[in-house]
Amino acid sequence: AVVSTQSTGAAKEICLGREDCFGITKVPKKKGAKYTLRSHWKLMDSTSGETSYVPCRGFFNCSTFGLKSIHGTFLSANPAFTADWDKSTYGSLEQITFQQWGKDSGFLRSYHGRYLSATPQGKLAWDRTWKRDWELFKISQHENKISLKSAHGEYVSAQPDGTVDVDRIRALIWEWFIVQPQECINNIECDCSRAIRGENYELENVVYDLEAAKVHSDLREVVGFQYVHNKNGTSEQTAIFEIYQTRTETAIFTKTAGAEIETGTAFLTGFHGVEEGRIYEEISGKYEFAHGIARKKHTILEASYHCNAPPGSTVKCVALLFRYRSEVPYTQSWRHKRLACTCESSGVFSETSAHEMQLLVEQD
Numbered sequence: 001a002v003v004s005t006q007s008t009g010a011a012k013e014i015c016l017g018r019e020d021c022f023g024i025t026k027v028p029k030k031k032g033a034k035y036t037l038r039s040h041w042k043l044m045d046s047t048s049g050e051t052s053y054v055p056c057r058g059f060f061n062c063s064t065f066g067l068k069s070i071h072g073t074f075l076s077a078n079p080a081f082t083a084d085w086d087k088s089t090y091g092s093l094e095q096i097t098f099q100q101w102g103k104d105s106g107f108l109r110s111y112h113g114r115y116l117s118a119t120p121q122g123k124l125a126w127d128r129t130w131k132r133d134w135e136l137f138k139i140s141q142h143e144n145k146i147s148l149k150s151a152h153g154e155y156v157s158a159q160p161d162g163t164v165d166v167d168r169i170r171a172l173i174w175e176w177f178i179v180q181p182q183e184c185i186n187n188i189e190c191d192c193s194r195a196i197r198g199e200n201y202e203l204e205n206v207v208y209d210l211e212a213a214k215v216h217s218d219l220r221e222v223v224g225f226q227y228v229h230n231k232n233g234t235s236e237q238t239a240i241f242e243i244y245q246t247r248t249e250t251a252i253f254t255k256t257a258g259a260e261i262e263t264g265t266a267f268l269t270g271f272h273g274v275e276e277g278r279i280y281e282e283i284s285g286k287y288e289f290a291h292g293i294a295r296k297k298h299t300i301l302e303a304s305y306h307c308n309a310p311p312g313s314t315v316k317c318v319a320l321l322f323r324y325r326s327e328v329p330y331t332q333s334w335r336h337k338r339l340a341c342t343c344e345s346s347g348v349f350s351e352t353s354a355h356e357m358q359l360l361v362e363q364d
Helices: 008-016
Strands: 002-004 024-027 034-037 051-053 066-068 074-077 083-087 097-100 105-109 115-118 124-128 137-142 145-149 155-158 164-168 177-180 201-208 214-230 237-258 266-269 287-290 295-309 313-336 342-363
Touching: 008 024, 008 034, 083 124, 083 164, 124 164, 201 266, 201 342, 214 237, 214 295, 237 287, 237 313, 287 295, 295 313, 295 342
Parallel strands: none
Antiparallel strands: 002 034, 024 034, 024 051, 066 074, 066 177, 074 083, 097 105, 105 115, 105 137, 115 124, 137 145, 145 155, 145 177, 155 164, 201 313, 214 313, 237 295, 237 342, 266 287, 313 342
């Protein structure tokens, strides 16, 4: 398709709005600026002076960086132009310059100015002065790590003995490399499909949806009673009885959507409690919770009541304990402790509490 526009930016916007567009090429020697929409990412040298633009992932924001393997060693370019993965420190021989070529591919140049090349035999070398198919690697990113896939469809792999191959058909732990320094890599996204654990994440924020909160206050329990018999009396009779109750209040965060949280993961947060059958508007101080496990608190409730019976009556005074059960939807943001990314998890915060005692008087 040909797009007639004077603006390169407008042509880019048109391309980005289409799923079948992989870039734009400016057509030379036309009246007015005209662009064709590209059907693939791969860039090639033009023989007619065309200029092409393709979207780039923008993986890196440093001119040079290092690649560290799962074994704790760095990819190194030796003066003999061999590729090794055996250095425990990041120095000049471990510096890599990445040259973007297409959306998610590029060339890796060493400190010596030579390009990394993958042979069909599954070997790597830092000996090329040119940039062709064997020197082009496709980049995939996972959190702060990248993998390198050669033009032959196989992945670069760091071996425990410090050697390096490019013969793996899948990217497993030996085929993923940490970019160092970490600030050199963009687009870091947490893998929120994996369970959140306390050693990797910490709770950043909790937002409660008070408008959707529910309070159930129909739970009540008889905790004491007193009879005063005054059928034959000529004056009011009074009896004092005291109530002393120990109750267990519970609170729990239950996930319903978003990232899974490992049961028992500890975090500190405040919450909206219940008082007189209503949710607090202000959040409480911070308390320690363990996800999926009820936080229990033992409370003591005391009350002293006067049970009064008028002359000629029998009165029964009943002490009732009202319990409230609240349900407040929430959204939690969990920040990764090493990576600049977060995961979200949502659910319901439930609290059962005993806050109030009342006296019920029944007279015969």
